[in-house]
Amino acid sequence: MGMDGGIYPINTSNGAVGARINPAYPGNSPASPNAMGWDPSSKSFFYFKRNADQAPQEFVSFNTTNNTYTRLTSCPTTINIKTGCVNSNSTGYYCIDDDANLYYYKINPDRWVKITSKYYDQWGRDISATLASLSSGDIAMDGFGQLWFLCSNNGTYGLYRFPLPLPQTAVASITLTQRIAPTTPTPNGGTFAGIAFSPTGQIYLSMVGDDRFYRLNNNNSLSYLGTFTHAGVGVDLTSCNYPMTVLASTWQNFSVEANGNQEALLSWTVFNHYAKGYFIEYSNDAEIWKTLAFVESNGNESDFVKYTYRNSITTNGAHYYRIRQVGPDGQASYSSIKSVEIKVNDLISVGPNPTTGILKVNNTSNVYSRISILDVAGKVLQQSSLGKGINFFSLASMPAGSYLLRLYSEGGETKYQKIIKK
Numbered sequence: 232m233g234m235d236g237g238i239y240p241i242n243t244s245n246g247a248v249g250a251r252i253n254p255a256y257p258g259n260s261p262a263s264p265n266a267m268g269w270d271p272s273s274k275s276f277f278y279f280k281r282n283a284d285q286a287p288q289e290f291v292s293f294n295t296t297n298n299t300y301t302r303l304t305s306c307p308t309t310i311n312i313k314t315g316c317v318n319s320n321s322t323g324y325y326c327i328d329d330d331a332n333l334y335y336y337k338i339n340p341d342r343w344v345k346i347t348s349k350y351y352d353q354w355g356r357d358i359s360a361t362l363a364s365l366s367s368g369d370i371a372m373d374g375f376g377q378l379w380f381l382c383s384n385n386g387t388y389g390l391y392r393f394p395l396p397l398p399q400t401a402v403a404s405i406t407l408t409q410r411i412a413p414t415t416p417t418p419n420g421g422t423f424a425g426i427a428f429s430p431t432g433q434i435y436l437s438m439v440g441d442d443r444f445y446r447l448n449n450n451n452s453l454s455y456l457g458t459f460t461h462a463g464v465g466v467d468l469t470s471c472n473y474p475m476t477v478l479a480s481t482w483q484n485f486s487v488e489a490n491g492n493q494e495a496l497l498s499w500t501v502f503n504h505y506a507k508g509y510f511i512e513y514s515n516d517a518e519i520w521k522t523l524a525f526v527e528s529n530g531n532e533s534d535f536v537k538y539t540y541r542n543s544i545t546t547n548g549a550h551y552y553r554i555r556q557v558g559p560d561g562q563a564s565y566s567s568i569k570s571v572e573i574k575v576n577d578l579i580s581v582g583p584n585p586t587t588g589i590l591k592v593n594n595t596s597n598v599y600s601r602i603s604i605l606d607v608a609g610k611v612l613q614q615s616s617l618g619k620g621i622n623f624f625s626l627a628s629m630p631a632g633s634y635l636l637r638l639y640s641e642g643g644e645t646k647y648q649k650i651i652k653k
Contacts, residue, residue, distance in 0.1 A: 234463035236261030236280055238293065241464070243435055246444035246457030248464055253293050256280065256300065266315025266326050267469045268372075270338070276469070277303075277317055277324045277336075284311045290336075304341050306334055313424065313466075314370040314380070319473040323399065325378060329366035331359060335399050349404035352391075361413050365389065367439065369426040369468060374475035381436065382413060383423035389413030390447075410478060411451055418445070418453060425468030432474035437465040449478060476558055487552050487569040490541065493598065495571050497540040499554055510555040511540050517551040517568055543598075544573045546644060581636060585651035590636075592622040599646065601639040607632075626652050 232238055236256060240249040253276075262285040267278035274295045281289040288305045306312065308328050315326035317338075324336040333346040350359050365382035372378055378393035390411035398405070417423060417438075425437035434447040435456075442465035446454040459465055490496040497511065508527040512520045526538055544550060550573055554566040580593045592602065597619035604613040604624070612629065615622075617638065626634070631652050638646040 232264055232267045232278060232464065232467040232469075233461060234264070234466055236264040237464075238267070238276060239461055239464050241444070241459065241468075243429060243433075243446075244456065246442075246459045248459050248461035252295065254298055259287065259289060263311065265467050266312045266369075267467050268316035268324055269469050269471045270317040270321050270324075271471065271473075272321035277338075278315060278467075279306075279312055282311050283308045283328060303336075304343060306336070307343050307345065308332060308334065311366075313366070314368055316370050316372045316378070316469065318378075318397065319372050319374055319376045325370060325372075325397070327362075327370060327380070329363070331363040331366075333405070337399070344400060346398050346400070347402050347405055351404060351406045352409045353406065358407070358413070361389075362391075365413055367422045367424050369424060371426045371428055371468075371470055372473055373428065373432070373477045374473040377477075379426065379434075379477065380407065381423055381426040383417060385422050386417055386420045387414055388417050388423045389415060415451075418443070418455065424466050427468035427470040428472065428474045428477065429470075430472045430474055432477040434478065435468065437468050439466050441465070447478075485554060485566045485569060487550075487571045489571050489573055493544055493573070495542045495544055495550055495552065495573065497542065497552055497554075497569075498537065499566060500537045501556070507557050509538065510557065511542070512553050512555055513542065514551040514553075515546075515548070517570070520553070547573065579638065579646070581648055581650065584648075585653050586626060587653050588625060588627040590624045590626055590650065592617065592624065592636075594619055594622060599638040599640050603637040603639075604629075604650075605635040605637060607635070609635075 237251040238253045239251055259281060261280050263282035264280055265282060267276055269276055275292045277292045280291045283306050290303045290305055292301045292303060310328040310330050312326050312328045315324060317324050323338055327333050332348045334343055335346055336343050350362055352358050362382050365384045367384055368382040370378055370380050376395055376397060378397055380391040382389050391407040391409055393407055421438045421441060423436050424439035427435045436445045436447055442459040442462060444456045444459060446456055448454060485499040487495055487497050506528050508525055510525050511523040513523050514520045523542060526540060549570050551568055551570045553568045556564050579599055582591055594617055599617050602615055602617045603611050605611055629652055634650050636648045636650050
C-alpha cells in the first residue's frame with residue numbers, strides 16, 4: 232500500500248511495482264493509509280484508508296471482484312495504526328496501534344474488541360514498553376493462524392510470533408516468542424514498515440522512507456533485493472497467501488564421531504527452531520536407509536538448540552547417518568550425510584585358536600548374547616547363551632578338525648569365526 236492509498240502488486244525478486252489495482256476513492260481523501268490485510272474468502276483487502284488518529288477515521292474493505300469500497304465500523308482507538316492483517320480462516324482482522332494495543336475486528340458482525348496491551352517474551356520478561364517504543368512495523372499471518380509481529384524504529388527491529396490460539400476477546404496479557412531480538416540493527420539505520428510471506432513461507436520486509444526491499448533469510452541475515460519503483464509503497468505490505476512453513480530450521484554443525492570403539496555420537500544444532508522432531512536415519516552404504524529413532528523437539532524456540540543421539544555399533548567399517556527434520560505441517564528436510572569409521576575387533580576375543588579342547592570367549596562389552604559351534608557342513612553341534620566377560624566352552628567330545636563359531640547380538644547382527652581343534 233502506498234502513501235496515496237493505492238494498492239500495488241510487487242515483484243518479490245527485485246521490488247518492481249506493478250500498476251495500481253484499486254480505483255480512486257469516493258468522499259474523503261486518504262490520510263496516513265496503512266495496516267492492510269488480505270481476505271481470500273471475500274477477495275477483499277481490509278485497511279485504514281484514513282488512520283485511527285485522523286478525523287474522520289475510515290476503516291474500509293476493498294473488494295477486488297467488483298472494485299467496490301465498504302466503510303466499516305471504526306476502531307476504538309485514536310492512536311495511529313501501522314500493523315494489520317486478516318486471520319487465516321477469514322473471520323477477523325488484527326491490528327496493533329503505536330502504543331502496542333492489540334485489537335480484533337470480527338468481520339461478521341462488524342465489531343471491534345481490544346485484546347490487550349501487556350506482553351511478555353518466552354523468558355518471562357515484560358516487553359510491553361519495548362514494543363510500544365518500536366511503533367513502526369507490520370504483522371502477518373501464517374497458515375497455522377500464528378501472528379508474526381515485525382516491530383521497528385529508526386535503527387533497530389525485532390520479530391515475534393504470537394502463540395495459538397489467538398484470542399478474540401480481552402485477555403490480561405500474551406506471551407510472545409522472540410525470533411529476532413528487538414535490538415537488532417536495521418540496514419543503513421532505516422525503519423522497517425512492512426512484512427509479507429511468499430507461498431513457501433519466505434519472509435519479505437520493506438522500509439519506509441527509502442522504499443528498500445529485503446528478504447529475511449533462515450539465519451536471520453538480510454538480503455537486499457532492490458528499491459521499489461513506485462515511491463511510498465514501503466509503508467505497508469501484505470501477503471495474498473497463508474504459508475504453512477515459516478522460518479524453517481537451519482542446520483548448523485551436524486557431526487558424527489566415534490565415542491570409544493562401539494558407539495557413534497551424533498550432535499546437531501538447529502537455528503530458528505521450528506520442528507515437530509527429528510528422525511535419525513542410518514545406512515551402511517549411504518544408499519539404503521533405515522530409521523533408528525525419533526527425537527522429539529524439546530519445544531524451546533530460542534535461536535540455537537542442540538541435540539545429541541548415541542548409536543551402539545557392533546560391526547567394523549564405515550557407518551553413515553543423516554537427520555530428517557519434520558515440520559509442523561509434515562514437510563521434511565534433511566541434513567547432510569555424515570560418516571564415521573568404527574573398529575570393533577576388540578569387543579570380543581576367542582582363544583586359544585587352535586585349541587586342544589577348551590575355548591575361552593571374552594565378551595568384553597556384552598555386545599553378543601548367544602553362541603553356536605557348527606561343523607563344516609553347517610550343523611549346529613553346540614549352542615549356549617553368552618554372558619559378559621569370560622565364557623568357557625569345551626570341545627573335548629569333538630574330533631580334531633575345523634569348526635565355525637557363530638556369535639549373535641540382541642540387535643540381530645552375526646559374527647563368524649573359524650576355529651581349529653588339534
